[in-house]
Amino acid sequence: EPEVTQTPSHQVTQMGQEVILRCVPISNHLYFYWYRQILGQKVEFLVSFYNNEISEKSEIFDDQFSVERPDGSNFTLKIRSTKLEDSAMYFCASSEKVWGIFGPGTRLTVL
Amino acid sequence: AQSVTQLDSQVPVFEEAPVELRCNYSSSVSVYLFWYVQYPNQGLQLLLKYLSGSTLVKGINGFEAEFNKSQTSFHLRKPSVHISDTAEYFCAVSSPSGGYQKVTFGTGTKLQVIP
Numbered sequence: 345e346p347e348v349t350q351t352p353s354h355q356v357t358q359m360g361q362e363v364i365l366r367c368v369p370i371s372n373h374l375y376f377y378w379y380r381q382i383l384g385q386k387v388e389f390l391v392s393f394y395n396n397e398i399s400e401k402s403e404i405f406d407d408q409f410s411v412e413r414p415d416g417s418n419f420t421l422k423i424r425s426t427k428l429e430d431s432a433m434y435f436c437a438s439s440e441k442v443w444g445i446f447g448p449g450t451r452l453t454v455l
Numbered sequence: 456a457q458s459v460t461q462l463d464s465q466v467p468v469f470e471e472a473p474v475e476l477r478c479n480y481s482s483s484v485s486v487y488l489f490w491y492v493q494y495p496n497q498g499l500q501l502l503l504k505y506l507s508g509s510t511l512v513k514g515i516n517g518f519e520a521e522f523n524k525s526q527t528s529f530h531l532r533k534p535s536v537h538i539s540d541t542a543e544y545f546c547a548v549s550s551p552s553g554g555y556q557k558v559t560f561g562t563g564t565k566l567q568v569i570p
Contacts, residue, residue: 377557387499387545387560400557435498437558443489443506443549444558448498 346370348447350436356453360425365450367419367436376419377437377444378411380404387435393419426454457482457548459561467567468536476531476564478520478546488529489547489558490520499545505529516540541568 349368357363369376378390391401393411410422419438423430431454437444458481468474480486490502503514510522520531529546546561 379558379560386562387547389557389559392557443487443501443504445501446491446499 346445348436348438348445350434350447350450352450353448354451354453356455357426359428359454363423363426363452365421365423365434365436365452367421367438367447368417369419369436369438370440370445371417373438373440373445375399375439375444376411376413377439378421379435379437379446380432381435381449382429382432390421390434423452426452428454430454457486457550457559459546459548459559461546461561461564463564464562465565465567467569469569470538471535473534474532474536474540474566476544476546476566478529478531478561480527480529480546480548482548482550484550487549488520488522489549490514490518490529490531491545491547491560492516493543493545493563495542502531502544536566536568538568538570540566542566 351366376393379387381387389402391405392399408424412420433449433451435449436447460479462477488505491499492502493499502518503512505512505522513519518533520529522529543563543565545563547558549558
């Protein structure tokens, strides 16, 4: 069964550093998403991406965040200057139509 | 705007007992409803989904859920739980809009199965 993969599984970074989280969506899916889950809290929508552009983003997704599909297979989330409060589990998801298949997540720890 | 309310943050239940995890949603348009499960230190796995048709939806691992439009509910049930069902369960809602979908999650219910 096809699955969404994410790398790395765990990323530790210093505050102020840039991080790039990578995702490989399911190949025939057209919609891509990033969500995050701060420890002990609910899963929150960050951004959706379709046809090589952002289709919707939440209030969380400010100028520090960007997404890209650099090569037709990877889907990346970049955080330009990480803050302590960016520590969370970040989930990538992709969908063909109406529901998302989620990846296993990347745990980001900002020190 | 859409929202999901999971009334119980934690549900302890003895092994082999039945369980119901409650979920209510709010949306001004038609909805798709989902239950996801998250095992400790793992990602989100789709348990079941309601898109249309029969209001009783069967999912993996013996779980089922019933869509009740009048009560705006989508409660998850299992007749007999196992230790391996210990996990956090998230109810989620989406509405088709502009060709893409954004899923809104509830706050989650931690199911603790007691041996």
